[in-house]
Amino acid sequence: MDCMLLTRIAQVSQEVAATSARSRKVALLAELFRDAEAADVPIVIPYLAGRLPQGRIGLGWKVLSRPVTPADGPTLTVAEVDALLSTLAKVSGAGSQAERARLVGELMGSATKDEQRFLFGLITGEVRQGALDAVAVEGLAEATGAPAADVRRAVMLAGSLQTVAEALLGDGPGALDRFRLTVGRPVLPMLAHSAASVSEAVDKLGACAVEEKLDGIRVQLHRDGDTVRIYTRTLDDITDRLPELTTAAMQLRGERFILDGEVIAFDEAGRPRSFQETAGRVGKRVDVATAAHAVPVSPVFFDALSVDDRDLLDLPFAERHAELARLVPEPMRVRRTLVTGPQDARQAEDFLARTLERGHEGVVVKALDAAYSAGRRGASWLKVKPVHTLDLVVLAAEWGHGRRTGKLSNLHLGARTADGSFAMLGKTFKGMTDAMLTWQTKRLRELAVEESEYMVTVRPELVVEIAYDGLQRSTRYPAGVTLRFARVVRYREDKRPEEADTVETLLAAHPEVKP
Template identity: 35%
Template sequence: MTVQLAGADAFHRWCTVADEVRSTTKRLQKLAALVDYFPSLPDDALAIAARFFSAIVFPRHDARTTQVGGSILWAALASLTGLSDESLAEAYGRHGDAGDMVGDVLVDRPASAHSLGWIEERFAALARATGSTARREIVRGALASLGGNEVRYFAKLLAGELRIGLKEAQVEEAVARTFERPLEQVRHANRLRGDIGEVAILARQGRLELVRLALFHPIGFMLAQPLATPEAIVEALPSPFVLEDKYDGIRAQAHVDGEEVRLFSRTLDDITRGYPEVVASLRGLGAGLVLDGELIAVDPVDRRRARPFAVLQRRLGRKAPTPAVLAEAPVGFVVYDLLAIDHELVLDSSYEARRAHLSSLSWRDDSALMASNTLAVTAHDVETAFARARDAGNEGLIAKDPASAYTPGRRGKSWVKLKRALATLDVVVTGVERGHGRRNHVLSDYTFAVRASEVDPTLLNVGKAYNGLTDAEIATLTKRFESITTERFGRFHTVRPEVVLEVTFDIVQRSTRHKAGYALRFPRIVRVRDDKLPTEIDTLARVRELAGDSDPSTDDA
C-alpha cells in the first residue's frame, strides 16, 4: 500500500532524506532512509526522487544537459548575494564542494514549498536556454526561491555529484526493497531502460518483466583486472582462453539502429559528433545493436594499424573536426564485444556466443572493424601474442574466459590485461592543493617538476597527480607540506622543493600546459622517495626520451 503524505513531494523533504543518508556511513541505514521515503511519493515524484538520489537530473537515454558549469553557478550566486569573488572563494575553501559552498552562503534562508517537479522543470529550462546569460538568470532565480539546504542540493545536482555516500546501485537496491522486487530484476530493467526513475515506477506497479531495451543510453562498461605476467594470466583463466590486443585509445560504446548511430565514452558522455567517419561506417550495420570497443588513431593507408595515442589526442574534445583534422588524424573503432542485438540484451550470453553475433554482421572494415582474437594455452602463447600486439602499435593484451558473461561496471576475474612495463620518473613537488569532497581538509593534489638538465637545476613542472597514496600517507604529507609552504594562493600552496616522488604514467606527450613542454597522461604516485635528494631527480632529457623525442631543438616547434 502506498501512503502519500501532504507535501510528500516537497523538495525540502527530499533534502532532509539526503541529509539523513549523508549523516551515516552504514549502508543499511542509508537504504533504510530511502525505503522509508519512497512509498510516500506519487509516481511522478518517485521517478524524480530516484533520479536525483542517483545524481542525475534527466534519464540516461535523454540527450539533454543543463549546460551549467561552475562559472555560471558562481556568477549567479555573486549576483544574488553581492559577495565578492574573494568571499566566495573563502566559502568554497571551507568545503571544497560547490553545493556546500552555496548552502553555507545562503544558510539562513527558510525552506520553500517547491516540489520535486518544480526543481525538475528548472533543469529542463536550463536545457532549453540558449546562452550563458539566460542560464545564469535561471540559476539565480532558483537560488533566490529556495531555502538554505535546498540550494545546497540544487547546486550539487547541477554538478552531477551529491557526495553523500550514495551510488545508483544503492538506489536500485532501495527500489527493490521498497517494492519487494528481486534486485537483479531491478538492475536488469535499469540497464534496459537507462532511467532509474521509470524503473522505480514499474517496480511499484509490478511490471518490471515487461521492460524492453531502450537504445541510445550508455550501459556500464565491463573492466579488466591487471596482471603482471603471462604466467599469472595462465594461472587465472581456464584453458584455452582468448587473447585480444589491448588498444591505446579511448573506450567507447556504439548504439546502432539502422541509419541512426550514437557513440558514448567510458564516462557515458555522447561523443557522436566528434567521430563522423566512425558513424558513417556503422550506419546500416544492424538493428538494435550495442557494441563495445576502442576508438584509436589509425594509419590513413592501413586502417588496421594503430598510431600512438598522441595522434588521437588531436581529436579528443573536438565536437566538429575539420576536414584537415580528419585527414591528418583518422580514427577507427575496433569492436571487441556486443551487448545487444535486435533490441535484446545478451549480457548473460557467453563471450563466444557474443562474438558469434559480431561475426554475423556485415562489416565494411573501413572506420569500424571487428577486433581479431586468438586462443592461448601457455605463457609462451601469451608472450608471442604480446610481442605481436606491440609490433602492431598496440598497448598490450586482454585475456578473456570464453564462457564469461558481460558484467557492466565491474572489474571481474574473467577479463585480465597485460600491459607494457610502465616507466617511472623521479620528480620533486613544487606545489600542493587541497582536494575536494572528503579530501577538502588535506593537501592531496601535487604539482611536480623535473630538472632542466644535469648541469641546470632549474625546475620545470611536468605534471600533477593525486592518485596512488593512502589516506594515512596524505595526512602525513599534509603536515610536512604545511611546514614548507612559502606562499598561499587560495587553496594552492607553493612549497619548497624538498619532497621527491616516484610517479608512473601511461605515456608522455607534448603539451603547452606545463613549463617542461610535456605532460604525463594519467600520472599516479608510486611512492615517496625520502631516500632521494631533489638534486637527484630526473631531467628534461629523460622526459624527452620517454616521449620519443631525441632532438632537443624540437621543443619549440
C-alpha cells in the same frame, strides 16, 4: 501526496552517507521511494546523489557565500528547487550576475538553515555520493518487490536509473518488460577492472581470451537495415562524425546487430597514431570531411550484443564471440589469443609483449564463460597495462608564472574516499601542452566556486588521467600519501567523478606504502 520536501532529501542523503551498512542505506532509500510519487523520483535521485541535473551552474563564490536569513520551517519542494536551479542555469547576458544573485537569494531565503547547508553543498559539488546509484537500484527493488537483478538489467538497458524508477514505481514490476535490448537504443558498455599482471588475470579467470587493448574511442555500433548509429561510452550519438564506421557497418555480413568495439587511427605502417589524434576526430567543432581525410579511423570490434534481434547479453563470451566472428571479418576484430588456464600463462605474457611492440597500451583478459554485464565493472574483464595511470579529479588549480602567466597551471588532484568526498593526493603542472593549458583555464573557470589571485577552487567534476612513478608517505595530505612525479596524460571528459579512482584502491595497489 505532495512533492517531496527538500528537507527530507537532505536528511536521507546525510543518513545514507553517514551509515556504512549497505542494508541500512538500501532500507532508507526504499522507504523514500515508497513515499515518493513516481513522477517525482526522476527529480529526487540526482539530488540525493548530490548531482545537479542542470550540470554546471556558474556561480561566483561571493554570490554563494552571501548570508541570507533562513526560513523558519521547511516548505521548499525538490520540484521547486529544481525549477529554480534550471532558471539559474539559463541566465546569461548583461546583468546576469545580479540576476543570479537575486535567484540564489530567493532560493536560500525560502530554505531552512539545514536546507541552506545542503543546497550550498549541492551547488559547490561537496555532497556527492558516488555509490548511490548502485544502492538506489536495490532500494527500488525493495520498494517495489521486483528482483534486484531485473532492476539492474533494466537500468543497463535504459541507460538511466531515473527512467526505470519512474516506470517501476508508476506501473509496478511488470514495467520492467519494457526495457529490452533494442537496436537503435544504446546500452551502457561493460567495463573492466585492473590486474597487476597477465598471470594474475589468467589465474583469476581460468579459461579466457587475452585481447589487445587499443587506445582509441569506445564505440557501440547499431545497424538496422540501412540505418547505422554509433554511440560513445557515455551514449552520445557520434554517427555523423565517423562516416567510415557507417561504411564499414554496411559491409558486414548481417542486417540487424549491435556490436561493441574501439575506433582508432593507424598510421601507414599500421601502428596506432596518438590518442589525441583519434580523439580529435570526435571533437564537436571539427569539419568532418577534412578530419576524416587527415586522420582516417578504423573500427576494431570485440563483442556482439545482439544479432538478428537475438539478445546475446546473457550468453557466455565464447558464444558471443562466435557470433561476432560470423559477422565481422578478422581484420576488423581485435587480435586475441585463447588461454585454457594457468599453464598457458607464458603464452599470454608473450601476447602482451607482442601487443606492446605493436604500439598498443596493454591487454584485456576476458573470461570465456561470462555474460556481458552492461554498465558495470565486471570482474570477468581484467585490463593489464604496464604504464599505470590513475583517474583523479581536479579540486583546484593555481595560476601559472612566467610563460604560463594568465593560465591555470598547477592542478590539485583528488581521489575518491569512502564517503563520496575527495582527498587531495598532490599537485602537478607537468605533461600539459599549450592547448591543454588554454583549454583547462577556460574549463576550470566555468567550474569555479572560489577565485583568488593565487588559485581557483572548482566543483570536483573534471576527471584527469595521471601517470605517476609511485606513492610516498606524506603528512601534508589527508590520505597520508602523495604521488611521486605525477603528470597529466589527458583529460577524461567521458568519465564522471564517481568513476574516479579511490584512495582505497590506490593504497591496495601499493601495499609497500603504509600511510
